[in-house]
Amino acid sequence: NAGVMQNPRHLVRRRGQEARLRCSPMKGHSHVYWYRQLPEEGLKFMVYLQKENIIDESGMPKERFSAEFPKEGPSILRIQQVVRGDSAAYFCASSRPGTVGNTIYFGEGSWLTVV
Amino acid sequence: AQSVSQHNHHVILSEAASLELGCNYSYGGTVNLFWYVQYPGQHLQLLLKYFSGDPLVKGIKGFEAEFIKSKFSFNLRKPSVQWSDTAEYFCAGGSTSGTYKYIFGTGTRLKVLA
Numbered sequence: 001n002a003g004v005m006q007n008p009r010h011l012v013r014r015r016g017q018e019a020r021l022r023c024s025p026m027k028g029h030s031h032v033y034w035y036r037q038l039p040e041e042g043l044k045f046m047v048y049l050q051k052e053n054i055i056d057e058s059g060m061p062k063e064r065f066s067a068e069f070p071k072e073g074p075s076i077l078r079i080q081q082v083v084r085g086d087s088a089a090y091f092c093a094s095s096r097p098g099t100v101g102n103t104i105y106f107g108e109g110s111w112l113t114v115v
Numbered sequence: 116a117q118s119v120s121q122h123n124h125h126v127i128l129s130e131a132a133s134l135e136l137g138c139n140y141s142y143g144g145t146v147n148l149f150w151y152v153q154y155p156g157q158h159l160q161l162l163l164k165y166f167s168g169d170p171l172v173k174g175i176k177g178f179e180a181e182f183i184k185s186k187f188s189f190n191l192r193k194p195s196v197q198w199s200d201t202a203e204y205f206c207a208g209g210s211t212s213g214t215y216k217y218i219f220g221t222g223t224r225l226k227v228l229a
Contacts, residue, residue: 043159
């Protein structure tokens with residue numbers, strides 16, 4: 001029973017390039033969440049998506065960041081024109097639909113380094 | 116404002132010592148509380164969670180936590196740590212109406228000396 005799958009695990013980008021991080025939720029899970037962990041900080045909520053819908057993006061930076069969860073395929077977190085401050089670990093999580101209070105399960109994270 | 120705070124940023128213990136990591140929360144309503152562990156280079160793993168009922172929650176790997184509403188605390192405990200418990204521990208909270216928007220503490224790095 002595969003868990004939340006994220007790739008790439010490590011990504012290096014030069015300033016100004018684009019970064020794409022992918023997340024496949026656990027089987028049976030249709031809710032996806034993205035969190036960011038900056039060095040020496042806790043995880044910060046970024047966005048909550050269901051298939052083809054962004055439910056809550058209140059934690060997303062206003063510019064350069066976008067997320068999608070298409071009908072088919074993984075969820076994608078896209079960062080355009082990356083800057084050094086985007087260097088962080090990006091964690092995806094998923095949960096089942098339905099009951100409030102469902103536990104969310106995290107993937108192994110994608111570490112982005114901007115040089 | 117909602118918040119979760121962990122006061123111990125780094126803890127060093129010898130094997131067999133007892134562990135208690137502090138976690139305090141500030142939430143307007145009913146809250147769900149969690150402890151996660153992150154081993155080096157790995158994903159977050161759920162240790163235990165509290166939604167309601169018995170305030171003493173047993174988790175995996177011998178960990179437990181006690182929800183004390185009057186103190187707004189949810190401290191993590193283990194009576195005897197092992198070298199393999201070396202990891203970073205995160206407390207998190209979510210309101211019962213929107214648990215996806217977890218608020219995480221800044222984490223506590225535990226190092227257990229063999």
